[in-house]
Amino acid sequence: MDVAVRAWLLAQLGPTTDTSDLDARYARLTSARAVANEVLAERRAQLLAEPLRMTVDGVVTIDQSNNLVGLERQITALVDLVAPDELAEGEERTDLMTAPLLPARRGR
Numbered sequence: 001m002d003v004a005v006r007a008w009l010l011a012q013l014g015p016t017t018d019t020s021d022l023d024a025r026y027a028r029l030t031s032a033r034a035v036a037n038e039v040l041a042e043r044r045a046q047l048l049a050e051p052l053r054m055t056v057d058g059v060v061t062i063d064q065s066n067n068l069v070g071l072e073r074q075i076t077a078l079v080d081l082v083a084p085d086e087l088a089e090g091e092e093r094t095d096l097m098t099a100p101l102l103p104a105r106r107g108r
Contacts, residue, residue, distance in 0.1 A: 001022070001023055001026040001027075001032075002084075004084040005026065005032045005083070005084050005085050006019060006022065007084075008032055008083055008084050009022050009026075009032055009035060009036060010022075012036045012074075012078070012081075013036060013039050013040070017039070022035060022039075025038060025039070031083070031085065031086075032083035032084065032085050032086075033078060033081075033083045033086065036078055036083075037075065037078060040071055040074055040075050040078070041075065043071055044068065044071045044072065044075070047064055047067060047068050047071065048068070050064070051064075052064045052065045052068060053065060
């Protein structure tokens with residue numbers, strides 16, 4: 001994974017995201033968008049595994065429903081973003097080929 005891809009992933013997932021985990025996922029998935037989707041889907045699943053709202057009368061109320069909505073919006077917004085390892089719409093991939101140059105005729 002190059003520096004631009006890592007920076008994009010950290011911008012999408014937060015600066016405290018473990019970069020070694022991102023490197024391993026990128027090696028397996030080979031796409032920054034796939035890595036971001038997987039991490040966000042795991043975060044969403046963790047929120048859904050716990051109660052979204054808990055109230056102790058007169059003491060405390062914990063409400064995680066806004067966090068869930070935010071994660072779902074972020075997952076949806078990834079569709080419109082262009083990752084640094086992808087081509088923007090309308091761009092064409094340029095494949096670079098190299099070939100040795102040889103003289104047309106042998107010298108005498």
